[in-house]
Amino acid sequence: MDTDLLKQLNEERQARRAAILITDLGDGSGRLLREGESAGDAFGDAAERAFRSGKSAVVEADGRDYFLNVHLPPARLVVIGAVHISQALAPMARIAGFDMTVIDPRTAFATQERFSGVELLAEWPDEVLERVPLDAYTALAAVTHDPKIDDFPLKCALEAGCFYVGALGSRKTHAKRVERLKELGLDDNRIGRISAPIGLDIGASSPSEIAVAILAEVIAALRKRQVAVR
Amino acid sequence: MNDTQEPLDPLTVAERWAGEGRDVAIATVVETWGSAPRPVGSHLVIDGEGNFHGSVSGGCVEGAVVSEAIDVMSEGRPRVLEFGVADETAWQVGLSCGGRIRVFVEKLR
Structure with a gap:
């Protein structure tokens, strides 16, 4: 060489x-x-x-x-929302080998006490993502349920070609989200990449179980991804 | 999931050393059999003085790789080294874990 x-x-x-x-x-x-x-x-x-x-x-x-x-770049997992699901997801993601970052502008949720040992940013996603852009080796899971917080990073993740993009919410909630993302200029193909309802279908109901379902889906997306030849 | 984010990762160190005008050799684990301490693709980088950074075995065979690397730097031709268990052949540096590894050593040009 x-x-x-x-x-x-x-x-x-x-x-x-x-x-x-x-x-x-x-x-x-x-x-x-x-x-x-x-x-x-x-x-x-x-x-x-x-x-x-x-x-x-x-x-x-x-x-x-x-x-x-x-x-390969080390895989990252960016979670929008410092909620109960994210608390369960943090230690599991670390064990599975992902660098995980939690972003939530709501300081009542984003406290170090709830997220020790995780990179936690109590800021709006647009501020963080401008500084640290998303890429193809990053997975993004939006779990706040709040369009004000979730929509922008979802759009960024789809545009950046994140290997996984998931959003929490029922089919009905997601249908409304699809409409909003269309208004932001995203086409059906891109929007169709969002995993919603989020997580592998294992019948998860508690926050911890949903975290397992999300992590499993992220791993599946990473290991089964197709490499596109230009 | 990879070592690329490690501070002072071997390939970054190799580039820096080369930039300082030092002779540099790169050793890479290219194959492993059985239980090997470092995965395929791991690097040890060596300079002309025998300084090294990184690992190909977690400490068992680094000494031997460093001395081979110094030969490679003076000769210029790459080599493939093989290390196995240290029981049968006394002269051979071995892996205590019982695995076997192949290490490619080349000079950075």
């Missing part, structure tokens, strides 16, 4: 973009494959598998061994 290639790789990683470093184990020559770029016939399937699973591996092609080292 040469220093330029290392710089390019580090740039991709710092920008939270997925990339694979393909190294010829015979002579050490390498190249960078960014997500969405075509890897060519020899590596196509292996590269797509690596992007999806995050697992690096040695691949043989034309009688030579190549190492595909995949660098």
Whole structure:
């Protein structure tokens, strides 16, 4: 590998973009494959598998061994709403390996006492998201029930291509939300990506059970996501 | 879920060292069998003086990798090293956990 290639790789990683470093184990020559770029016939399937699973591996092609080292940004989970569900979700998300951030401008909810050990921001979502934008390796769950707080980050998440976007609320509540998001200029395709009612259908009823359902759905979205080739 | 957010992650350190004009070698775990302490893709970076950062085994074989890396830096040709259990062949540096790993060592050009 040469220093330029290392710089390019580090740039991709710092920008939270997925990339694979393909190294010829015979002579050490390498190249960078960014997500969405075509890897060519020899590596196509292996590269797509690596992007999806995050697992690096040695691949043989034309009688030579190549190492595909995949660098995926660490997955984040942004939760809008410092509610009971989020309190249950926080420790579980940490165990599952997600960096979780809770955003809620209502200071009565967003207290350190209720959320020890979690990044908690008692601010409006638009302020936070301007500073720390959402991306394809972030999941967003909006659980306040309050359109004033939930709608804007939902729109941001759909536009940023978050790998998961979920919103709490009944089908009736969601139907109204769909109308509001349309008025904000989002099309049906994008709005259709919202998981609502939120969470895998496991019959969850308590806040903790809903948290399990949300986390399971987030993991499914992360591990089963399709890598789109540009 | 990955190591990229770790402070002082090895590839960032390697870039910095190269920028300071130091010789740099990068060692990467490319395959593991059985219980291996560090996953495939883990890095150890080494400079010409034998300073190193990161890990490929959690401490068992780093010493051997560092000395091989110094050879690689002077010769320029990459190498693939294999480490296994330390019981049968006395000269071999081994992994106490019983696993086996393959480590690719290359010079940063």
